[in-house]
Amino acid sequence: MKKYTIITLLAMGIAGSAVMTSCKGKNDPGTIYMPDMTYSRAVETYAPLDSLLFTADYNTPGAKIYYNRKTVAGTIQRGELFPYTLPNDSNGYRMSAQVKNPLPPLSGVDSLEASRLFNINCAICHGANGQATGPLAVSGKVGGIANLALPIYVEMADGTMYHTIQYGKNNMGSYASQLNRKERWQMVQYIRTLQPKAAGAAAGTSAAPTAKADSSATAKTK
Ligand code: HEC
Known part of the structure; x- marks a missing residue:
């Protein structure tokens, strides 16, 4: 039983190093299977969205990240209309x-x-x-x-x-x-x-x- 464990561990080690060495460069993330992990969702406030990575259109086909630029509650976007503050009463x-x-x-x-x-x-x-x-x-x-x-x-x-x-x-x-x-x-x-x-x-x-x-x-x- 112990023998098999050692063999398995060895095999995993070899496979692991094979994966490591297959990287093309230091900054190449390789195959992206979870884009949220690879590309940060933290977007610079006023910077234009990188259209290659992000989409604000939910219906865009492909593997882009949907990001709708919704603002934090209580804040408004630059250029956005001011809130309507009249209360819902007579x-x-x-x-x-x-x-x-x-x-x-x-x-x-x-x-x-x-x-x-x-x-x-x-x-x-x-x-x-x-x-x-x-x-x-x-x-x-x-x-x-x-x-x-x-x-x-x-x-x-x-x-x-x-x-x-x-x-x-x-x-x-x-x-x-x-x-x-x-x-x-x-x-x-x-x-x-x-x-x-x-x-x-x-x-x-x-x-x-x-x-x-x-x-x-x-x-x-x-
Ligand atoms: C489910 C049916 C329904 C839908 C859908 C609907 N309305 Fe109405 N709307 C009404 C009714 C009923 C009234 C009358 C309300 C009253 O005065 O009692 C009304 C009244 C209005 C009025 C008059 C407002 C006032 O203060 O008297 C406007 C303007 C209006 N609707 C615009 C819209 C717009 C724009 C949309 C779509 C975004 C919409 N409605 C969708 C049923 C609807």
């Missing part, structure tokens, strides 16, 4: 009307992204046109869905819309965990593009409620 809701949208006008890639995010997160209720024509509105599964083309929403302050997107309101949930601050403000901007312009508001909204009333009526009779 006072906060009232004061939200004073909060200005911090973003420049929506354009280019941002418009496309905003439209994508609205269609994923909001259209199921509000409809792609914002007029409460989404499947959950038509089926009657969720009640009281706002027709965002109505004058009350055309006149609603950006800050109030933002407040509701951040905290939710009645049957609408909070989108604070699905959309970041910039994206939440972009939703407000995108809703503006769906709304009839103030001058044409009467024409745009007189048709919308009728269409909605029709669809909910048919939904109820089913």
Whole structure:
């Protein structure tokens, strides 16, 4: 038994030295089987990410390390929007009307992204046109869905819309965990593009409620 142990130990020694000597250079890590161990996740704060090693896109195929640059709780990134500090209560809701949208006008890639995010997160209720024509509105599964083309929403302050997107309101949930601050403000901007312009508001909204009333009526009779 002892003999076998000695032989095994010897064999392991030889194998071990073979592995050691097979290294190409002092700094070559050899085959990387645990990238987290080889490449430190400690990233320099403002340095650009090494795109060969890291990816911030979870869907990127390949053996890159996913690193989303999330900041420590209580801190904000350089260039990031300041936190929205109004509380989630009736006072906060009232004061939200004073909060200005911090973003420049929506354009280019941002418009496309905003439209994508609205269609994923909001259209199921509000409809792609914002007029409460989404499947959950038509089926009657969720009640009281706002027709965002109505004058009350055309006149609603950006800050109030933002407040509701951040905290939710009645049957609408909070989108604070699905959309970041910039994206939440972009939703407000995108809703503006769906709304009839103030001058044409009467024409745009007189048709919308009728269409909605029709669809909910048919939904109820089913
Ligand atoms: C589950 C269905 C549902 C989804 C999904 C939904 N909403 Fe709503 N939304 C509602 C309902 C219901 C209301 C009416 C709330 C009330 O006043 O009672 C509403 C109201 C609103 C209002 C008016 C806010 C106010 O203060 O009266 C805005 C703006 C709005 N939604 C934007 C959005 C955006 C942007 C998204 C996507 C990020 C979204 N909603 C997703 C159901 C939804």
